[in-house]
Amino acid sequence: MERNEIIRWLKTEDGASLDHLWQRADEVRLRNVGEEVYLRGLIEVSNICARNCGYCGIRADNHKIGRYRMTEDEIMSCVNLAVEFGYGTVVLQCGEDYGIKKDWMSEIIRHIKKETDLAITLSLGERSDEELAAWREAGADRYLLRFETSNRVLYDSIHPPLPGVPSDRIAMIGRIREIGFEVGSGIMVGIPGQTYADLAEDIELFRSLDLDMIGVGPYIPHAETPMGRSPGNLRAPEGEQVPNTELMAYKVVALTRLVCPQANIPSTTAIATLNRDKGRELGLSRGANIVMPNLTPLKYRAMYEIYPAKAAADETPEESRANIHRRILSIGRKIGEGRGDSRNFAKSKRGS
């Protein structure tokens, strides 16, 4: 699909054409990754963060939230729930917490691998090559790092570097691949300052990076962030600014499926936050094949507030499991069994 066609889809408001887009995405999803929806148990290991991303509620300068880092025992309790619930993967995610040391994380990865058959996905932010290699060596399978936007100027304005360390997530994605991880990335849709051309470029970059996993969700303003307080400073000219709507997020999910047919694509919590009733199901019907139910203990949940009013934030892990099963079965899909590795990774030389 050409750039101009992507832009045309992103701008279209015509219901009949969009129905056609949803249908195409759903067919391509079925043909390439099947009926199964794979579940990844999300463990929000720490909300401590060294960064000051303009969009994110757990940025270092937000002093209105309490901070936590889970203990190894607490993490292992979540891991055991994942096994009990039949999830094939756990995702360990956190702020950029440099109190999480290389050896501590390696030890946890080994512990999980020793006691379970789970696949492990890491989403720990921008870490050194040495740390990444050690974690891969310890047994971690996949790494998620969204590049957030392919527009370098916009990226720099919303994602300041740490003092003296340039932030280049696209370069880091290359290293994640070389180290041998299954590679995941993604973006936010409707960032103030993001144009239709930028978004089309993001989707093309998914393809050229040959991503195995691609997560996209609407940008949701958080009141305790610079972007939440004054979005007007960044906004693109009228007609060029991508809206941060539910509909735009589905368009990006569907187009992503068309350009990256074999990738694993989640129906994200950010989408479900804009439509609590049917967001998960609509994402799954418009290209997605993954859901990431939350396993984080409830006492920490409210503190991992990257954006406000997150869907399912008050559900226990048991309730999340039941609700997600019900939603998947209600649209005639199956629950995936096993790890659900990315077919994009398996078909490449990297996966063999």
Ligand code: SAH
């Ligand atoms: N510290 C890790 C994990 C961050 S949370 C990292 O930076 O990779 C995972 C994702 O949540 C981010 O990559 C970003 O795309 C998304 N996110 C953060 N703030 C958001 C907001 N206000 N609205 C929507 N998505 C947001």
